[in-house]
Each structure stands twice: as C-alpha cells, then as structure tokens.
Amino acid sequence: MKGRVRTWCRYLPGYHALRMLWWWGKGGESRSLALLLLRRPRHLFQPYNTSTANRYPELFAFVRHQVADQPDSRLLSFGCARGEEIVSLRRLFGQAHIDGIDINRRNIAQARQRLAGDPSVRLHVAGDASVLPAASCDAVFALAVFRHGDLGGVKPAARCDRLIRFQDFEQVVTSLADSLRPGGLLCIRHANFLFSQTAVAQGFEPVLYQPACGSPVYGPDNLLMPSPAQVPVVFRKVPVQGG
Numbered sequence: 001m002k003g004r005v006r007t008w009c010r011y012l013p014g015y016h017a018l019r020m021l022w023w024w025g026k027g028g029e030s031r032s033l034a035l036l037l038l039r040r041p042r043h044l045f046q047p048y049n050t051s052t053a054n055r056y057p058e059l060f061a062f063v064r065h066q067v068a069d070q071p072d073s074r075l076l077s078f079g080c081a082r083g084e085e086i087v088s089l090r091r092l093f094g095q096a097h098i099d100g101i102d103i104n105r106r107n108i109a110q111a112r113q114r115l116a117g118d119p120s121v122r123l124h125v126a127g128d129a130s131v132l133p134a135a136s137c138d139a140v141f142a143l144a145v146f147r148h149g150d151l152g153g154v155k156p157a158a159r160c161d162r163l164i165r166f167q168d169f170e171q172v173v174t175s176l177a178d179s180l181r182p183g184g185l186l187c188i189r190h191a192n193f194l195f196s197q198t199a200v201a202q203g204f205e206p207v208l209y210q211p212a213c214g215s216p217v218y219g220p221d222n223l224l225m226p227s228p229a230q231v232p233v234v235f236r237k238v239p240v241q242g243g
C-alpha cells in the first residue's frame with residue numbers, strides 16, 4: 001500500500017521539487033542526497049546508498065570459492081556506499097587488497113572512517129573504474145548500482161532515460177571489464193540493464209545464474225522490456241587465445 005501511494009505521488013506536479021526541499025531541510029545524509037541529485041554527476045546510477053552486511057551471501061560464497069585469498073588478489077567494490085560491502089568481503093577475504101569506489105563523496109568519507117586501520121583497503125571517489133590500473137582485479141562487484149530506485153514500484157516507468165541510460169551503463173561496465181584480469185569475475189546484481197546486451201559482454205561467459213530480483217529491465221533503446229526469470233549475475237572474463 002505504502003509503495004503504491006509513493007508510486008502515484010511521483011506523478012503529481014511538484015512532487016520531486018518538494019521531496020528535494022524536504023531532504024534539504026532534514027540536513028545530514030538527506031541533504032547530501034539532495035545535493036547529489038542536483039549536481040547529477042556524469043554516470044550517476046542508483047543515488048540511494050541502502051546497503052547491509054553480507055547482503056549477497058550466495059554470490060560472495062561463489063566468488064570466494066573461485067578467487068584465492070592472498071595479498072596479491074585484488075577485489076573492487078564498485079558503488080561501495082559507506083563501506084558495508086567491503087566489511088562483508090573482508091570477512092571472506094582476510095588478505096586480499098580491496099578497492100572501493102563510490103560516486104558520492106560523503107559515502108566515501110564515511111567508508112574511510114569505517115575502514116580506517118585496514119591498510120589493504122583503498123577508497124576512491126569516482127564514477128567508473130578508470131582510476132584503477134587495467135587488468136588488475138580478480139573480481140569486481142557492482143551490486144545494486146546499475147539501477148534507479150524511482151523506476152520500479154507498482155507501475156514501472158515505460159522508459160528509463162529520464163533517470164539512467166543504457167549508453168552510460170555500457171561505458172561504465174566497459175571500464176569495469178578493463179579493470180579485470182583475464183579469468184577475473186564480474187558480478188552484477190539488482191540492475192535495470194542486462195550486461196549480456198553490451199558489446200563488451202562478448203568477451204565474458206556467464207558462470208552463475210540467480211532468479212531475477214524484480215527490478216524492471218530496460219533495453220539498449222532505454223525502453224521497458226520483459227524481465228527474464230533468471231539472470232546471469234557472475235561473468236568470467238575469457239582469456240584471449242594466445243594472449
């Protein structure tokens with residue numbers, strides 16, 4: 001019922017302006033969200049920083065099984081919010097180096113506080129993975145990033161490009177793909193786009209499927225498309241023959 005009311009409120013004139021004013025007045029985290037939405041940095045996807053500890057236990061366990069935990073292993077939490085995901089990964093990978101990237105400066109400041117004292121974590125404010133050396137990561141996690149919370153609800157929007165665009169998704173996942181070593185794993189979950197519809201996906205093979213999570217799915221034309229029942233969520237970067 002609450003979700004239905006919120007969905008219909010979105011269509012009322014002035015709803016978004018009022019919501020911004022409300023967030024601004026609340027101060028703190030809400031004001032920082034209002035500022036982020038006003039600034040709309042290039043490649044901003046999900047602006048909300050909802051996260052919890054060990055949010056993806058099966059996916060994390062799968063990756064832990066595939067990737068060795070040693071000091072020269074490197075993981076990337078892309079869209080790491082306030083560092084919750086990095087804390088979960090650290091429980092599984094005691095020795096690996098972990099990078100965290102988030103587009104929201106305030107999130108990274110909070111993640112730095114949370115993870116101070118862990119010398120093998122490095123945090124960056126960025127909207128893609130070009131801040132990392134090419135072919136350096138063993139696993140990249142982009143979980144609940146390539147979506148926008150205002151597209152779903154009771155009646156999904158017919159097109160998404162008012163908020164997020166497939167073309168931006170394609171550019172950013174290409175930078176994530178570049179950051180992976182051959183054989184490395186790319187994890188994408190809770191997304192409004194399908195990685196398989198990007199050109200760079202040709203260099204990857206799906207290795208783990210999970211039931212779709214109910215988020216609406218948009219195609220390369222940014223139009224709503226039927227959601228598949230199962231989606232690939234982990235992709236392996238196929239080593240180039242003779243490379």
Ligand SMILES: C[S@@+](CC[C@H](N)C(=O)[O-])C[C@H]1O[C@@H](n2cnc3c(N)ncnc32)[C@H](O)[C@@H]1O
Pocket residue numbers: 042043044045046047048049050051052055078079080081082084085101102103104107126127128142143144145172
């Ligand atoms: C819902 S949180 C996901 C947190 C965590 N990955 C999880 O699943 O629990 C989405 C995060 O993505 C970040 N984000 C959105 N677009 C981004 C981009 N282009 N580059 C980096 N971070 C981005 C937001 O700032 C926010 O912290």
